[in-house]
Amino acid sequence: MLESTWPGVVQTAWEVDLALAVYLTEQFKSPVAHAEVQNLVRSIPDRVVDTPKALIFLIWDSFRGGQRRELKYIIVWAPVTPVIAVTFFKRRHGNDPLLLQYAHRALKQHPVDLTFFFVPQVVQALPFDNLGYNAQFIFETARCLNSFATISYGTLRPIASDAAEIVSPMKPALDRMTDMVVDSLSGDARAFYDREFGFFKKVTSISGKLEPFIEKSKPEKKAKIDEEMAKIVVDVGVYLPSNPDGSVIDIDKKFGQPLQSHAKAPFMTAFKSLLDGALEKREEYDVWQQAIFKVGDDCRQDVLALQIIVKNIFTSIGLTLYLLPYRDTATAAGCGVIDVVPNATSRDEMGRATVNDLLDFFISKYGGEETVAFQHAHLDFTQSMATLHPANQGSSQWEYHG
Structure with a gap:
């Protein structure tokens, strides 16, 4: 399609459904279409506040050369996904208070177990958190949830550790945040924190004792x-x-x-x-x-x-490929705990099975090739294995769910 035809297409889509026009730019990477959608969003932003993705068009280049009056609509904009919200902590957005307040509101409105996944980005933004929004978000959430305090502290410690070979320039800011999180704990919460880190420090240390x-x-x-x-x-x-x-x-x-x-x-x-x-x-x-x-x-x-592979690339380009992201948590400098995907069979385990090959394995588990169960399993296998680099196919962490 010629670039010159895009303004008319975008206008038609806008009249049919506002969200349709916004998401056209996801499917078609046309600069003209992008510019046309941006003009429409900025001209009548109040009509698209219920479309989270439209916020990108409102703030694009808005923080380079003065505030725009349309930015007041950020206060009531529908929350974007966490993977987009954390990008608003970047320096290029200039620590704008409206955008920072919106980013934290978006994070709070998603399930906590999803927000956990993006704690590292919140922590990384602390050194240039001039207005204190990130620190306040971590501090308040940590006070409400012991588990959030544990994970955020576990994320802070590897960067702020004195044992690191190269001292991070972020260390002073992270030290202050670490002290705030720990000092905020008292009574039962502090006792639980001491037990939690003390117990798993003993378990994790076994890995170090295995090195010889x-x-x-x-x-x-x-x-x-x-x-x-x-x-x-x-x-x-x-x-x-x-x-x-x-x-x-x-x-x-x-x-x-x-x-x-x-x-x-x-x-x-x-x-x-x-x-x-x-x-x-x-x-x-x-x-x-x-x-x-x-x-x-x-x-x-x-x-x-x-974050990059599972929560961003595959999702943003609409691939139906499937991976189950496991939890991976830093607990100290150079230490961590990794979830094992439950109820799964690794490709390596399939190869070690007594059956002759994968086809025999699938037939023995799901029935003949003509059965619905076999076809479903075959599709699941294709969509999950297509995401893997060959070097990872024996890993116990990238698992197939049949």
């Missing part, structure tokens, strides 16, 4: 894990840092398994957690949850990769 065994055989590593796990006393009531949905009530001291790594010594173990059931039934149930503990790796890199 990197070149040893798997049975030798397993024996060392069992030896160290036997010393662990379960602190009932703490929760997995990567999964605060339930409280730990037991640990399988014989389950510990060493994992493959070239220079590190991660290991996997299992905890029994008590979870809340459906609200209307007011019941609780326990479940075994597996987690990987690592020492010597910056887990924040994994978090960033998950």
Whole structure:
């Protein structure tokens, strides 16, 4: 389609449905269409305040050379997704108070477990948080939710650590924020914080004690894990840092398994957690949850990769490819806890199965090729495996859900 025809197309779409015109620019990367939508949004912004995506057109270049009177509509704009909200903390937006207030309102209106995923961006923006909005957001949320305090503090510590080889220029600002979060805890909250970090520091340290065994055989590593796990006393009531949905009530001291790594010594173990059931039934149930503990790796890199690949690229371009993002939480400098995707079979496990090949595996599990169950499983497998780099296909963390 010629660029000259886009203004008419956008005008027609705008008359049919405002959101249709806004999302045309997602499907068609036309500068003329983008400019036309931007002109329409800025001319009558009050008509598109219920379309979160339209906010991008309102603020585009607005913070370079003075405020625009249309920006007052940000106060009532529908909340964008967290992956967009955190971009408003960037310096190019000039710490505009309206936009910062909107970004934090958007984060608060999404489920907390989704907001957890973007804590690193909120933390990274602290050094140029001249108006204190980010610090206030972390502080207030941490006071309301112990789990948020734990995760935000775990994110702050790796950057502000004195043990880091290169001292980050962010350290003074992060030190102040760290002190605020910890000092805000008192009584039961402070006691819980001490128990939480104390208990999982002991569990995580097992990974460090495995380093001398990197070149040893798997049975030798397993024996060392069992030896160290036997010393662990379960602190009932703490929760997995990567999964605060339930409280730990037991640990399988014989389950510990060493994992493959070239220079590190991660290991996997299992905890029994008590979870809340459906609200209307007011019941609780326990479940075994597996987690990987690592020492010597910056887990924040994994978090960033998950955000970029899963929450941004695939979603923004409308691909139906599927990955289940697991939780990955930094707990200290070079330490972290990683969720294991539940009820999943890795590609490596499929390859080790007694069946001859993948087709036999699928037939034995789902029935013949003509069955609906087989076709559904085949589609799921295609959409999930198409997202993987070949080097990751043996990983226990990129899993297939049939």
